[in-house]
Amino acid sequence: MNCETCQLKELELEAREIRDVLRCILHTIFFHRTLSLVRPKDVDCEFFEITYCGLPELEKEVDEKIDQFIGWAEKHPNRRSQVCLSFFDEKNKHPGWFGNKTERIYWEQWFINLHVISPKRYSKSNSSKGLTNIGGNALEEISSRRAALESSIHEVLFQIINFANEKRDHIPAIPDTFNHDIMIPSFSDSVFGWNTDVLRRVLNSGHPYSL
Amino acid sequence: MSGMSDSAGGRAGAELMVEQFHLKVLHAVLAVRAPRTLASAVPAASFRRRDRWFHLPLHDPPPQPGAAERLEALAPGEPLVVDVHLAPAGGGGVGGEVVERWTVACEPWPDAAGEGLAVNRSYKHCFTLLRSVYAVLRLLPAYRVFRLLCANQSYNYEMGHRVGSFAEPFSRAEESAMRSHRFVPVETQLGRLVVSVQYLPSLAAFNLEITSLSPSMIIPDYVGSPVAEPMRAFPASLTEAMGSAFRPSYQQQRPHSWAPPALWPHALLQQAKFSPPPVLYASPTPSPPNFPCGYPQSRLMRGVSAPMSIPQMGERSPVHRQNTLDPSRGFMLPPPSPRRVGETGPVGAQESPSESSWLIGRMEGLRMADPYASSSPRHKGKDSKDESGRFSALSSCDSPRQDDLDDIDYPFVVDDVDTPVSQPGSSDGKEVGDRAGSSSHKSQDAQVGSLVNLLRNARPLRDPSYSSQTSRAESSEVAPTSSVMSRRTSDALEELQSFKEIRERLLSRSSAKHQEPPEKP
Numbered sequence: 001m002n003c004e005t006c007q008l009k010e011l012e013l014e015a016r017e018i019r020d021v022l023r024c025i026l027h028t029i030f031f032h033r034t035l036s037l038v039r040p041k042d043v044d045c046e047f048f049e050i051t052y053c054g055l056p057e058l059e060k061e062v063d064e065k066i067d068q069f070i071g072w073a074e075k076h077p078n079r080r081s082q083v084c085l086s087f088f089d090e091k092n093k094h095p096g097w098f099g100n101k102t103e104r105i106y107w108e109q110w111f112i113n114l115h116v117i118s119p120k121r122y123s124k125s126n127s128s129k130g131l132t133n134i135g136g137n138a139l140e141e142i143s144s145r146r147a148a149l150e151s152s153i154h155e156v157l158f159q160i161i162n163f164a165n166e167k168r169d170h171i172p173a174i175p176d177t178f179n180h181d182i183m184i185p186s187f188s189d190s191v192f193g194w195n196t197d198v199l200r201r202v203l204n205s206g207h208p209y210s211l
Numbered sequence: 212m213s214g215m216s217d218s219a220g221g222r223a224g225a226e227l228m229v230e231q232f233h234l235k236v237l238h239a240v241l242a243v244r245a246p247r248t249l250a251s252a253v254p255a256a257s258f259r260r261r262d263r264w265f266h267l268p269l270h271d272p273p274p275q276p277g278a279a280e281r282l283e284a285l286a287p288g289e290p291l292v293v294d295v296h297l298a299p300a301g302g303g304g305v306g307g308e309v310v311e312r313w314t315v316a317c318e319p320w321p322d323a324a325g326e327g328l329a330v331n332r333s334y335k336h337c338f339t340l341l342r343s344v345y346a347v348l349r350l351l352p353a354y355r356v357f358r359l360l361c362a363n364q365s366y367n368y369e370m371g372h373r374v375g376s377f378a379e380p381f382s383r384a385e386e387s388a389m390r391s392h393r394f395v396p397v398e399t400q401l402g403r404l405v406v407s408v409q410y411l412p413s414l415a416a417f418n419l420e421i422t423s424l425s426p427s428m429i430i431p432d433y434v435g436s437p438v439a440e441p442m443r444a445f446p447a448s449l450t451e452a453m454g455s456a457f458r459p460s461y462q463q464q465r466p467h468s469w470a471p472p473a474l475w476p477h478a479l480l481q482q483a484k485f486s487p488p489p490v491l492y493a494s495p496t497p498s499p500p501n502f503p504c505g506y507p508q509s510r511l512m513r514g515v516s517a518p519m520s521i522p523q524m525g526e527r528s529p530v531h532r533q534n535t536l537d538p539s540r541g542f543m544l545p546p547p548s549p550r551r552v553g554e555t556g557p558v559g560a561q562e563s564p565s566e567s568s569w570l571i572g573r574m575e576g577l578r579m580a581d582p583y584a585s586s587s588p589r590h591k592g593k594d595s596k597d598e599s600g601r602f603s604a605l606s607s608c609d610s611p612r613q614d615d616l617d618d619i620d621y622p623f624v625v626d627d628v629d630t631p632v633s634q635p636g637s638s639d640g641k642e643v644g645d646r647a648g649s650s651s652h653k654s655q656d657a658q659v660g661s662l663v664n665l666l667r668n669a670r671p672l673r674d675p676s677y678s679s680q681t682s683r684a685e686s687s688e689v690a691p692t693s694s695v696m697s698r699r700t701s702d703a704l705e706e707l708q709s710f711k712e713i714r715e716r717l718l719s720r721s722s723a724k725h726q727e728p729p730e731k732p
Binding site for chain 1: 263266267268335336338339340342343345346347349350354355392394395
């Protein structure tokens with residue numbers, strides 16, 4: 001079974017919007033891929049007029065990962081990054097003397113592309129417009145930027161919906177619980193970022209990996 | 212339902228699945244497109260088995276029977292169309308414009324192409340499709356309008372829906388204004404399950420605004436804030452609870468007992484004219500009284516200016532009712548002259564109980580009104596010395612409501628001092644009253660004494676042996692009782708005891724300051 005991957009449209013956002021955006025996207029993906037009995041709750045975004053379907057049972061885990069990512073983004077400002085949500089099956093590998101070794105078979109991966117920009121970079125562009133206009137122009141640009149981001153988030157959500165419906169045959173049998181993994185950039189990453197971790201895992205799993 | 216994913220199911224299973232899918236989509240659409248008030252929201256109940264179709268139970272109200280019946284009338288391949296429209300409020304849907312059109316259909320195979328399709332596979336695919344419908348319903352602009360209308364029914368538009376198998380085609384202009392989204396269909400044995408939606412990308416043109424305030428709830432027995440309506444009389448139902456002892460004037464600005472203590476210190480000095488400072492009259496019960504008319508207690512908890520809690524008939528001694536004051540007279544000390552008592556004889560003989568209560572209340576208020584009181588009214592008693600001889604905010608040690616007083620300290624509002632309320636003499640030998648003094652010296656102790664004397668000589672409220680009870684009260688400790696009748700008397704006794712103590716303290720203070728012997732009548 002091939003691993004289906006989906007590269008979501010890149011979103012340019014500020015650090016304070018990370019939580020809203022990632023919660024919205026991750027929960028939407030989980031909602032579409034959690035085929036066991038779910039009781040979603042409607043969650044309103046804080047900065048956007050978007051309501052998504054949240055899964056309470058995953059709230060804690062998602063928030064923890066988001067916190068880690070926010071911490072990473074603070075130390076790596078103005079960088080493009082990815083958060084990867086992977087779904088996999090675990091299968092027992094060859095039983096060994098020291099116990100069974102499980103093997104992860106990834107069947108789907110979602111790449112959430114983010115470009116976290118610094119607000120300072122944004123406000124500098126207004127400095128030449130005069131003190132009297134800074135406030136008003138800044139507010140205008142903030143609202144237009146946010147409106148554009150909201151529109152982009154809508155696009156991403158519809159992208160998720162379309163992909164989730166187009167690619168359905170590879171989904172394994174509905175389990176009681178599904179295995180997943182949320183990967184964020186590592187603090188030790190330099191040039192390659194988290195990709196090294198992903199590649200290492202894929203190589204260890206023996207699963208053909210396609211991007 | 213989970214069995215659908217395991218068994219072949221056959222055509223019957225496919226038909227059932229398609230039917231349930233239609234119903235589920237209809238349910239999902241109407242759940243977030245049929246505005247309802249929050250009050251009418253049905254609390255979430257446990258899911259029924261049939262709610263678990265497609266592993267997505269929906270707690271929201273199911274479609275109305277009429278809507279569901281239309282599903283049964285659908286012919287194979289006939290679409291289910293749900294139009295969501297916005298129409299001017301109050302028009303019954305006339306003049307509405309369709310803002311969304313949901314279409315669910317199972318397009319039959321032209322041939323037997325779907326015969327080999329497994330039902331469980333189709334069923335699983337329906338899971339994802341239904342979730343997508345569920346998510347998109349919340350992403351479209353109509354969802355925001357739905358939320359607004361649920362929160363407030365007073366908008367100039369109302370949202371309605373039409374369910375059927377046929378919908379009037381859009382005009383070219385309407386079609387061009389709308390966007391459409393077609394979900395990836397699910398292949399079943401019967402055909403392709405197709406869900407699509409046409410929607411207006413923006414509803415700003417409707418200019419939603421609230422046309423009127425929500426209908427006011429008329430509170431027939433509302434007792435407003437004395438600050439706002441100082442001259443408003445209390446409703447008759449409350450006055451009945453208080454009995455005829457109260458004069459109407461007292462009912463206008465009765466201080467309440469439940470104001471937060473933080474407001475009392477300055478409230479006493481600042482609010483005398485307009486609203487009664489918070490008053491905590493000595494009540495035997497630690498909790499707010501239960502009004503017979505069902506007057507909600509919460510209305511009393513409005514702060515400093517809320518009316519005093521009104522005791523239920525029979526649960527309060529007249530003394531407590533008498534503690535209601537006339538704050539309109541201001542925050543002043545009573546006059547020292549005891550003439551009134553002498554003039555009228557025993558108070559009870561000629562004055563109504565309400566007047567007695569008023570005077571008693573004034574005495575109580577004196578305890579609060581002392582500008583020389585140390586630090587705050589919270590200061591409890593015995594060590595608080597007043598240079599002027601006035602009352603200080605003495606302790607509540609004699610008040611039955613010890614717990615309340617412990618919390619919010621001293622309760623009483625001081626009223627007008629212009630009206631003479633006491634005179635010496637004609638005492639029955641009690642110390643307090645005898646010491647009220649006929650002195651013309653404008654001392655607070657004299658005033659208190661006169662008041663005490665007045666109390667002592669007051670007409671028995673209920674019990675003919677009231678005077679004897681008061682004598683017993685000198686040495687008796689205050690203790691709250693649950694008996695209605697004994698409570699009234701005990702309340703009076705407690706009050707009297709407290710007066711005595713006040714008197715004694717003031718006298719001692721006065722003597723310490725002025726080095727004058729206490730006056731004796």
